[in-house]
Amino acid sequence: MSGHVSPKSTYYAIFGALMLLTAITVTIAFINLGTLNFPVALSIAILKATLVILFFMHVKYSSQMTKLICGSAFFFLLILFVLTLSDYLSRGWFVAPGGTAGAGTQVTVGPPAPVPEPAEPATGPETTPEP
Amino acid sequence: MPDGIAAHADPHRPASGFGGAGHAPASATGFGAAGHHPALQHQFQTLQQQQEAATLGMWIFLVTEVMFFGGLLMAYLLYRVWYPEAWSEGSLELSITLGGFNTVVLIASSLTMALGVRSAQTGAQRATVRWLLVTMALGLTFLVVKFFEYKDKWELNHIPGPNFVFEGPHASQVEIFLSLYFALTGLHALHMVIGFCLLAVIAWMAHRRRFTPEWYTPVEMSGLYWHFVDIVWIFLFPLLYLVDRAHQAG
Numbered sequence: 001m002s003g004h005v006s007p008k009s010t011y012y013a014i015f016g017a018l019m020l021l022t023a024i025t026v027t028i029a030f031i032n033l034g035t036l037n038f039p040v041a042l043s044i045a046i047l048k049a050t051l052v053i054l055f056f057m058h059v060k061y062s063s064q065m066t067k068l069i070c071g072s073a074f075f076f077l078l079i080l081f082v083l084t085l086s087d088y089l090s091r092g093w094f095v096a097p098g099g100t101a102g103a104g105t106q107v108t109v110g111p112p113a114p115v116p117e118p119a120e121p122a123t124g125p126e127t128t129p130e131p
Numbered sequence: 132m133p134d135g136i137a138a139h140a141d142p143h144r145p146a147s148g149f150g151g152a153g154h155a156p157a158s159a160t161g162f163g164a165a166g167h168h169p170a171l172q173h174q175f176q177t178l179q180q181q182q183e184a185a186t187l188g189m190w191i192f193l194v195t196e197v198m199f200f201g202g203l204l205m206a207y208l209l210y211r212v213w214y215p216e217a218w219s220e221g222s223l224e225l226s227i228t229l230g231g232f233n234t235v236v237l238i239a240s241s242l243t244m245a246l247g248v249r250s251a252q253t254g255a256q257r258a259t260v261r262w263l264l265v266t267m268a269l270g271l272t273f274l275v276v277k278f279f280e281y282k283d284k285w286e287l288n289h290i291p292g293p294n295f296v297f298e299g300p301h302a303s304q305v306e307i308f309l310s311l312y313f314a315l316t317g318l319h320a321l322h323m324v325i326g327f328c329l330l331a332v333i334a335w336m337a338h339r340r341r342f343t344p345e346w347y348t349p350v351e352m353s354g355l356y357w358h359f360v361d362i363v364w365i366f367l368f369p370l371l372y373l374v375d376r377a378h379q380a381g
Contacts, residue, residue: 003182003351005252015242022234025369026227032377041369049362056245056358058351063183066190073194077201084205089212 004061014055021048170346182348189352193359200318200363207311207370210304217304219375221312224289224305226280230372233276234364240269241361248354251347256340259350263334266357270327277320284309312371319367322360329353 025044033040054060059070168178175181211218247262288296291310299305333353336342342350 003252005249008246008249011242011245011249015238018238018241019235022231022238022368025373026231029369029373029376037375037377041373045366045369048365052241052358052362052365056241056361057355062186065183066186069187069190069194073197076194077197077204080198080201080205081208085208085212088209 004058006055006058006061010055014051017051018048168345170348178345182346182351185348185352186355189355193355196322196359200315203311203315203318204366204370207315210307210311211374214301214304214307215375217301218308219378220299220301221305221308222372222374222376224284224287224309225312225372226283227372227376229276229280230368233273234368236269236273236276237361237364240266240273241358243269244354244357248347248350251337251342251350252344254344256337256342259337259342260334263330263337263350267327267330267334270323270330270357274320274323274327277316281313284313315367315371319360319363322363326353326357326360329356 021044025041028040028044029037053070059067062070171178171181175184243262243266247259247266250256250258250262284290288294289309291306291313295302295306295309297305330353333349336349
């Protein structure tokens, strides 16, 4: 009963691949890909995690049940991200009667916006000389 | 009842092989009452079944851990969508050299952990202890580097809170980035400390020759935990250190 014993060369190869992917992700971070930088960095991270899970954590040689549980982690994570973002990012797309387009689209942080100066006619007589 | 005793003495049943010439009743699995592995708990039929159950339980725990970090990552994602400028400003404050060095250290520690588990599988006890100690040393290196990163933030007053100071147009949004930075890396560092303590216990058990190729479940389970912590960092490194470097550089 000793389970699957991977050869040492497998572990060294996976380590080499992880190092290479780390170098690639740092290099690509300094290349301007526009909006693609984030998805590319995330894809490389997912690839690295997959290598660790399959080989270092032996999921490749585990039972179907273990594979299912492992996969469920990412399924639940996806539900968390997709459902939450589909709410927040779609706010303001449609305006209910009597509502405002900006309601709830963003949490305001930082110093309060400066109070706009009162319009010219409303200022006192000292700033607007009488004709 | 005599009937039951007669059933156990049935000559068609295979002899257990343990406990002499068949006077000890054989169990359904063929193990004699005193003949099973000392690590086999009574609710399991075989060591393989026992290890399968342990692996499954560990993975279910890791799923809850994924969701534990998932909440923070969700907050990270949403604020990043809202405040992209603050995210690139905040990320520039982090040292890519130290972060990259720690990434290499942690992936290397995953390699030594995997080799440690392999040594336990093959019964190389001294090698198991050695690999576990190397893994602990690499984990400690990571934590020391992390300490100096935190210390740097402390000296710059970049710790979110009443004394937070940041020069830039989006200071209070950068404060959110740094809050998430400390929450994510702090939670990760806490896992590292727990993993370090686990490995210390496992290394001590391996030193006492508690593991055999038939039973090394604690080594395997600590390995799963350590690799999980490594995976978390694999995601944290690009998410925190590599935000928008290209646009800032040129």
